[in-house]
């Protein structure tokens with residue numbers, strides 16, 4: 001009996017305990033369920049936020065990819081260009097002077113879309129039908145080495161006979177005339193040349209030969225342009241160049257005060273004065289009378305300029321550095337306002353030393369006659385049309 005009572009008591013106790021445990025577990029489960037549903041809610045929210053974030057990331061990554069691709073293409077382009085230039089330089093380095101024309105890739109030149117820029121400036125009245133601009137250098141030929149480090153050589157521009165003239169040095173009096181480029185090529189020094197002794201010495205490397213006349217710069221008390229007839233050896237005319245405070249027109253070639261040039265439109269003078277903050281100025285001259293028709297202050301700095309030439313009324317200034325690198329056209333100025341610096345191609349010369357040089361453009365042949373540290377070099381130019389207006 002006692003045993004039974006004990007058993008019942010125990011059973012009751014156990015059942016009560018059991019019930020308490022079940023209650024407890026139920027409460028816990030409810031709490032857990034609550035939390036699970038909360039978590040579920042939160043995780044759904046997180047998931048949608050994550051999705052949104054992922055979408056944003058994908059979009060940004062896509063953009064980045066695009067940019068990366070563009071960058072890669074650019075870099076690749078640059079790389080091939082640098083390689084090509086390097087190869088061409090190596091190639092040129094291995095050529096000796098007697099080799100004929102060396103082709104230079106046109107792609108050396110960065111071509112840009114042309115654009116007419118509006119400027120409130122009087123246009124050059126005598127706008128000719130000449131509408132070409134420089135595009136690239138197609139070929140070069142090193143003819144020979146005659147004379148000292150500085151000088152000028154040129155063909156008679158517009159002269160019918162194709163005679164070639166050598167102005168050796170920057171302060172001399174004797175012009176050497178060759179019957180042709182061939183004669184000049186085969187001549188031992190100046191043995192095949194006819195000498196012309198000028199009545200006064202020239203100054204710098206700024207001379208041209210045009211229509212059987214030599215135009216040269218003489219520096220006495222004033223700077224003068226002299227016109228000399230190369231048929232009978234007489235001074236036809238001379239004129240004081242009406243500009244004060246001359247400075248050398250090219251920073252790298254201090255002997256040249258005025259550089260004369262001929263293009264399709266006739267005779268020009270390239271010069272610099274202290275007034276124009278050391279920028280290069282330009283004057284159109286009448287080749288017949290030596291009158292100055294019009295003047296321009298260009299935007300091209302004189303510093304580090306080495307030489308310049310004019311094509312269809314556009315001045316192309318060639319620059320280098322005191323430690324000679326590759327010469328390149330870096331500034332252009334068009335008196336007709338059709339070519340701006342942005343339109344102009346960046347043209348590198350295949351091989352030049354950077355000083356002791358002069359460039360003379362022949363508009364009939366589209367050739368540059370270059371004197372480069374005593375070497376006589378020809379550069380064949382490629383021209384293209386300026387934008388039609």
Ligand SMILES: *[C@@H]1O[C@H](CO)[C@@H](O)[C@H](O)[C@H]1NC(C)=O
Nearest residue numbers: 146147148149168169189190
């Ligand atoms: C050219 O001028 C240099 C001096 O500048 C002189 O040494 C040389 O003999 C000249 N050459 C010719 C061919 O006149």
Ligand SMILES: *[C@@H]1O[C@H](CO)[C@@H](O)[C@H](O)[C@H]1NC(C)=O
Nearest residue numbers: 229230231232233234235236
């Ligand atoms: C030289 O030739 C030009 C053109 O043929 C002529 O006008 C000039 O009078 C001549 N001068 C002399 C001194 O013969």
Ligand SMILES: *[C@@H]1O[C@H](CO)[C@@H](O)[C@H](O)[C@H]1NC(C)=O
Nearest residue numbers: 149150324353354355356373
């Ligand atoms: C230019 O010529 C001078 C002599 O007139 C010479 O000393 C100098 O080295 C030359 N410069 C170059 C870059 O050849």
